[in-house]
Every structure is written in C-alpha cells, then in structure tokens.
Amino acid sequence: MTTATLHKGRTIGIGGWIGAGILTVVVAATVLAPWITGDPLEQHLEILLQAPSAAHPFGTDDLGRDLLTRTIHGGRTALTISVMSAVLASVLGLSLALAGALFGGWVDAISGRLADVQLAVPSIVLAIVVLSFVGNSFGPIVLVLVLGSWVLTFRVVRGHARAVIEQQYVEAARVAGAGRAAIAWRHLIPSVLPLLAVAFTLNASYALLLESSLGYLGLGVQPPQPDWGQMVAAGQAQIFTAPWIAFFPGLAVVVTSLGLQLLGDGLAERFTGGPVTRRGTK
Amino acid sequence: MASVLSPPLPRTFRLPVSGRYLGGRLLTGLVAVWGAITLVFFALYSTGNPALLLVPPDAPPDEVERLTRVLGFDRPIPEQYVTFLGTVLTGRFPDSIRYGENPLPIALEKVPASLALGATGLLIGTLLGGLIGYWSATARSSWLRRGPLGVAVAFESVPTFFIGILLVLVFAVNLGWFPATNGRGLPGLVLPAVTLALAFIPAIARVFRTALLDVLQAEHIRTARAKGLPHHLLVRRHVVANALGTTLNVVGIQAGVMLGGAVVTESVFGWPGIGQLSINAVQNRDYPLVIVCVLVIAAGFVLINLLVDVLAALVEPRLRS
C-alpha cells in the first residue's frame, strides 16, 4: 500500500454499516442514559439476584439493582474513558508520525524510539505501576490507555506518511518551490486523513478492551460507579447462582468493540482498498 | 544446512546467530529492564514519601521515619535513584507487608506456574492460529478460507477476561467438566490455557495469513514451480518457511499484549502465577511486592523477546547479516 487513493464507488460495505449501526445505538443509549433509565445505584432488597425477566431484562444483582440500568450507565464510564483516550492517542500518534515523516533525521529517530519504548514496556506493567502508585482515578487511567495505545495510530500513519514522503511527487513539489508546510498541507495530510479515521476506530476498540480489562482487574474506576469490566468481576463471584450479572456487561463490551472493528474494517475497505494493518502488524 | 558439495567449506563452529546481533538484542533488553526500574522509581517517588507505602498502614510514625532513613528517602533524588538501583541489583527489597519477608523469593516461587500456563497456551494458540492462517491463505474451499478466520477475527472483539468468563459459564457452570477457579493440575490448566490461546489466535492467524499471501506472490515461487518441485515440498520449503520470519517478528511485537492477556487469565481463574500475585499485591496495597512483581514480569518479557528475536534470526538469514 503506497497511496491511499479514494476508490470511487466503494462503500464501507455491509459490515461497516452494521458496525456504524451498533455504535449509534450504543452511543445513543449511553448519552441518553439519565433520561431513559433510573438510578444505577438504587437498591431494591426485595428483588435480589433475579434472573432476566420482562421487568428487568438483564436481571438484578445481589443488592437488587437493575442490571440493564447499570449496564447502560457502565457504558458512560467505559465509553467516555475509551473515546477520550483514543482521541488523545490518535492526536499523539498522528503528530509524531507526521513530524517524523516531514522532518526526518533525528525527529524521526526519536519518534521511532518512543514507539520502541512503548513496545518494551508492556501496557499491563505500565498499568500496574501507574494505577497502584498514582491511584486509579480518571486522569491516570486515561494516561495509561493513551500510553498503551498511541502506537497503533502512530504505526499505521507513519508507514503511510513515510511512503508518501518518499514518492517522487513530493520531491516534485519541492522542486516546484513548496516548503514543508506546503507539502504537509497539499500532499501529506490529505493523503493521511482517511487512514486516520481507520486508525481511530481501531484505537478506540483497543482502548475499550484495555479499559474493561483494567476495570476487571480492579485497576479501573472504583465502585459504586458502574463500569463494564468492574461489573463482570463483581458478577464472577455469583457465576454459579446468577451468571447474568457477569454476562451482560461483558456482552456490552464485546458488542461495542465489534461495532468499532466492523466500522474500522469498512472504512479501511473504503479508503485503502483492503484491510489496513492492524494491531501489531507492521 | 549440509551443502551438496563435499567438502563444502572448512567446517568451523559457528553460532547460528551472530554474536553481534545477539549482543545488540541483549543490550536493548537490558535498556528495557532499566526503563522499567526507572518507571517504578518515579511512580513511587511521585507519591510523596515512598516510605509511607512500604510499611503496614498501622505502623507507628517512628517506624516510618526509621525506614525513611534506612532506605534513604530523605536524600536528594539522584542519590535515592542510585540506592534504588542498588536495592534491585542486590535483591534486598523491603519486606512484603502481607507476608512479612523479602518479596523476591515469593515472586520467583510463582514463576513456574506462570510458565506452565504460558507455554501451554502459546502451544495451543500457535498451532491453532497457524492452522487457521494457513487455511485462510491456501485452502481451495472458500468455506475453509473464510470460516475459521472469520470466527478467529471476531474473537478480537472479546476481552480476554470475558473469554475466560464465557468458558467458565459453559464448561464449568453448565457442563461441569472443569473447575471454575483455583484449579490445580491438568484439569485446572485446560480452561486458562484455552483462554490464553484464544486471546492471541486471531493475531497469529492474521499475521501468518498476510505473510503467506506475500510469499505466494513472490517471484521466487514461480522459479520453484518451474523446477517442478512436488507441491508439498514447494509449500513447506518455499512458502511456509519464508513466512515464518515475518510472523515471528510480529509475534515479538505482540508479546506485550499477550503478557497482559496472561495476567488477566491468571486473575480470572485464580491461577497461582506471578500475574495473579501482582494483582493481589496491588489490591492489598502491598507495594514492596508490587515492585518485585513488576520487575520480574519485565525481566520475563525481555527474555521472551530475546528468544523470539533469536528464533526469527534462525529462520530468516537476511536478519543475521
């Protein structure tokens, strides 16, 4: 893949539309949560551990809290953190990749080295260190997710930006009198933008998976504020008696992540004519 | 590799991988370990007085003061840093709060269990992932090309802990075949190992597929076809062998993600390994133990990467020179 030309007539495909649909529903539900559901912390001691029913489609937990309400509210935490992390990670990855490609030399060397450092420190180690010593509030969690995932965008954009910068048309622009800014503005950024959309969805999906894992391990936001990963961990204690407590929040993570990946693949098909390099692929 | 000429070249003992390459990788690894140590140091320092974290919460103030002095937390930062490096090198860490003894042996004791789980999971995952990738690139039946890969890729959207939960729901809760948590021995190993395998089958399948497709396009495959090699030899010697190098490299890059998966898996199943120990240590606020766990994990990670690099160089001569 050397150039991300717009392939005319290509759409994001059925998968892409399904992904977009899933995301619309999930995002709408979480944004509108205060208006369409009750209080996630409200306890009803008369309906402890009830299996899914018409009144409580996802059932209730050991404090009699409605799990559908809690799952929807859990999405607020999970999505806010993931999306914010993905935005920051994409911006960081994009800036470093573009700077490296445009300036070359030591700028490129340093940004490449930073990516190596990220690979050398596994996210889980970073998470344990930062979240146990610094504390697991919103800021540090976002920091861990950004540090753990910016390389995704970086690698996708960098590979492409380097390929573009080595193209003869960029040299032709230099000969035509274009400076760095003109090259970035006229050639590099327009060619990278579609790819950024793809990288962002993958980044968000990865951030969501990481965020829920942190929540599950007890390193994420602390109870009683509901969060998908943390809810699964809480439900695991009752897995023999009330398996739905762990099941539905986990399902929510899977569905959202699937939506992001489907949309990402669809966008990749639309913009680059094939699935873009994914997690870990060079 | 035996040359067809006899005698081929004066036979001298040669390392399969050049010392220069190995040395370079080892150096990178040491830098990574040093980075992890430094990260821990600064995280510790950023909390204010680290001594407060290293003693039990109910410790009297003079105990805190004693430790502050002994560990040098009242000294300037560079000096503290050197002291900390010394602590790590000599292995004399402050006592674990929970166990009341040096945390290093406690952590090392858990390593074999983690290795057993990791090796089993890696074996299952590599075999299955490789097979799925191979089918998806070469199978004639379009069902075999798309089906298994599609399923594998869908698993990329399932967080590792939830894979574990689902397996527990089906095989422990409903079928009762395997223990749900705290299992020992072979039956206890099955679900965690499968969870770990499922966590990286998609990546391996996808990367191997891409590598195979790349090689199948290469011009030297046409040359090999022109030689009239039997199909199985062509595939084994020229296609699969040439795809291994790229695949291993990507597996190396993925190692960090897999490590995360391993820690999560141990937590889900209460597997008595270093991952579960470290998470418990965090939850118990046993900071001396957390530090040791992190360093042991980081060192293990470096060793895994080194191993992958050596393997990649073995199958890919261009990396060696």
Add this chain to the structure above:
Amino acid sequence: MTVVATRTETVLDVRDLRIGLADTPIVHGVDIRVPAGKSVGLVGESGSGKTLTALAIAGLLPPAITITGGTVTLAGKQLSAVADRHTTEHRVATIGVVFQNPTPSLNPRMRISKQLHEALPQGTGRREAAARIAELLGLVGITDIPKTLHAFPHELSGGLNQRVVIAMALARDPKLLIADEPTTALDVSVQAQVLDLVDSLRERLGLGVLLVSHDIGIIADRTDEVHVMSEGRIVESGPTADVLRAPRHAYTRQLLSATPSRLARVAPPAKAAEAAQTPQLTLRDLRRSFSVRGREGRTKHVALDGVDLTLHRGQAIGLVGESGSGKTTLARIVVGLERADSGEVRHDGLELSKQTREQRRQWRRDVQYIFQDPYSSLDPRLSVAQTLREPLELNHRGLSRAEVSRRIDALLDEVELPRDFRHRHPSELSGGQRQRVGIARALASEPTLVIADEPVSALDLSVQARILRLLARLRAERDLTYLFISHDLAVVRYLCDDVVVLRDGRIVEQGRTDDVLRNPRDPYTQTLVDAIPGGSL
C-alpha cells in the same frame, strides 16, 4: 550455430494458443515454432501478451489466467490443456525458464547450493548432485564456486544471480530455454555478458531458445527468427534479418522507427551555438558519500568523487553511467533535492549556498526537474490542473485565477495533451500522458535549465520516441539547457550535443556525443558503446 543447426528437430511447436482471464481473451491465437539450436525472438510492447504467452508455454500462468485454446507440442509430445502430472513432468524435464528479476527470483532464505540441488531431477543422489552442480556453475561461467554455493541470494550481485538462475534452468538438461526479458533488470555491460552466455549455451547444448523482449536491439542481435506481437496477436513473423530490414506490417515499422538509434536527429537550435559561451551551471569538485549498512557493518559509499562540469546556456549534455555511478546523485544536488558534502554548485555565477532569498527564489524557478517514474511523480489525488497549479501558485505569486487557468491550457497545448485532460486524475492517464504532465509541471515555472533523470526509461518504445521528440522540440522553442541523464547511449545520441560518462562517482570521459560514441578513448566507455544492443540493426 553451424554444426548443431543441421539438425532441424522442432523442440517447441505452438499452434493457435489462446489465453484468457475469466471470459476476457488476452492472447488470440499465437503460432510459434522453435527449432533446436535456434533462437526465436518474441518482441512487443507492454500489454502485448508476450510474457503471458511464454508463461503459458512453461505452465507458469498465474491462477486466474488460463489457456483457452490451441496446442503446445513440446519435443514431439503434445501437452494436454489441463495440467496433469505427466504434462507437468514433461514440461519440467524439457523447459528451462529464466526470469526478468534475478535476485527476487531466488528464495531469499535458502543457500544457492540447496536451490540448485532442488532444480536437479528428482532423486539425484548427493555425490552425483555435487558433481553436477559444479559442472552447471562452470557452464554458466561462475568461477568462485564454493563461495557462490554457500551464499544467500542477497549476498550476490544481480548479474551473478542471473547466472545462477540460468544454471538452474539448465539443471534438468532441457531442450528449450525460455528467457523472459532476461537482462532488462541488469546494467548494460552485464546485459551483454548474460546474452553472450545464453548464445554460447545454445550452440554448445543445441538448445532451442525463446527470447522474450521489448528491446528490438537485443532481438536484432540475438535471434534467428522473430515474432512481433501486438495486442495479443502475432502481427509479423520471419527471419529476424528480413523482418527488420523490410518490415511489412505497419506496427513493426512503427516499432523500428521508434528505436532510439533510428530516430532522426534534429539539428541543435542555431541560438545554442552562439549562447554556448555563457556558462549557466558550474560544478567544481563536487563530493558526496552515503553511509550504507552492509554485511560488514556501516560502510561509506562514495557517490560523487570530485566532479567538475560546466553547462553552457542552450547546451544539451547527456550524463551516462550505470547504476551506482552517481549520476542521479549529481542531478539531485544540482536541483537542490540533496546537498553535496563539499565542492560548489554555481548557477548563473552564483554559488547555491550564498544566494540571497530572492536569488534563491529565482534559481528555484530557473532550474526544474523531470522525474523518471511517471507513476509515482504525480500525486494520485490531484487532478492534472491541480498538479500544474502548484508551481504556478508557488513560483508566480499573485497570478489571478483566470491567468492560472489560461496558463494551464497553454501548458497542456505545449505538451500536446487535450485541454479537457485538466480534470483527469493520474489513474486515468497512460504512462506517456503522465510523463507529459510531468514535463508540463516543470515548464510551468518557466525554467531555463531542465534536468531530466531517465525520463523515458520506464516507457514503451513508441511512447519513448514521442516523448523524446517533444523534449527536442521544447528545447528549440524555449531555448532550454538540458542535463539529460540516461543509461541508454542511443537515447543520449538523439537528444544531446555533448556527453559525459560517469563511473564510480568520477567523470571518465567527456566530449561531443558523436566523437565519443564513434571513438571512445576510455576503456569503460568502450564497454558501454559495445554493449549497446542493436548493432546489427
């Protein structure tokens, strides 16, 4: 070809061969006969179907493309259309194939010895194999046999790898050698050696050779019979000498007239002679080296080793050399895409590093560049008009929109492209059309000096001829000074008054083009001149 040629056994007889991709026919019925000990050429431009024809005979078509009709008779045995085991065995035993790119044609992670062993007939014993491999390598003229055997392909040069590929092709004592553009990827001097080797093997072993090439010079020198192919059909066949002397088909005539050595030269513009006194570009002791990561760690590769050169106003100088001679580095330094380590570049008497801002801007306009690859030199997302607008906007600030648009039209006229091409994107243009856009882009800045780096080497012969004519015309009309880089002496002879021969970063010979070509003094120039294919044209 005297002794063996008396046997007139036919090794390959192709009748009405048809090839198609799904339902689209690509090759529409081709007849080729190759006698033992003879060399038969298949010549045509890209897309003519010549390579597919060769691959079809060898049974190496890509999976999606199939033989849809006709017969292939190989050493007296007709092959079935469906590749069963017997057909494959017969093919493998009878045909040896040599490909275009030698190094990628070898497995990068296998030593040469093992790859050669594989090429021997199935079940050859180890001792027997060793003797046979040594014999084969000797046959293809490889001297350091143990070292070659122990090497990986990336450790050998392209020319050496091509010899290995030929040895592999000969491993099963074939009767037919199919060579698909066997020298296109090699340097000129190496080309001649490889073709000499194929010739001598043909004579010694009585091989039938099917030589596929786009280069009519090579076909003229190396084949007894020729088939000219265009758009999936053979348009003319016959003894090579006859066909080339008296072509009957219009396409053959067109192909021949497009051959660089046959292009009618235009007289240099009259003004050039009088202006030739003013130096426009002066290079003094230009040096540049790169550090390269190789097998022995980092080494220094010297690209330019002290080059002095003067270009006068209106002059056209050809810069000739093989890959690695430093010619591209020189051009890139002159145009400012790279910096020299030391030495000076003076343009209009001003040293590049000491220009003021305004002088620098003027120099940017004055010196323009035409790139080699018409595919990567245009931004795929920009229309032709947008591409041409870039230099107009950057170099002539303050032009009104209408004026920019008018100039784009004028530029398109000048490079003989229809005006409505301004809305097209590069993917909608052919290689020659793209190169015209590239030329128009260079002209947009109103340059006085144009540096062209192999501007026609990626193009088909007939397109190449038209672009060369365009360049000659523009030079006359615009009083341009040319620095023209090429590996092809015939192209240089057509366009340039003077020639400079570069080798390993040094100028080994310079002078009037005709003098140098007729009477080269430096031995290296001599090799280059001798290696020009088409001496028998």
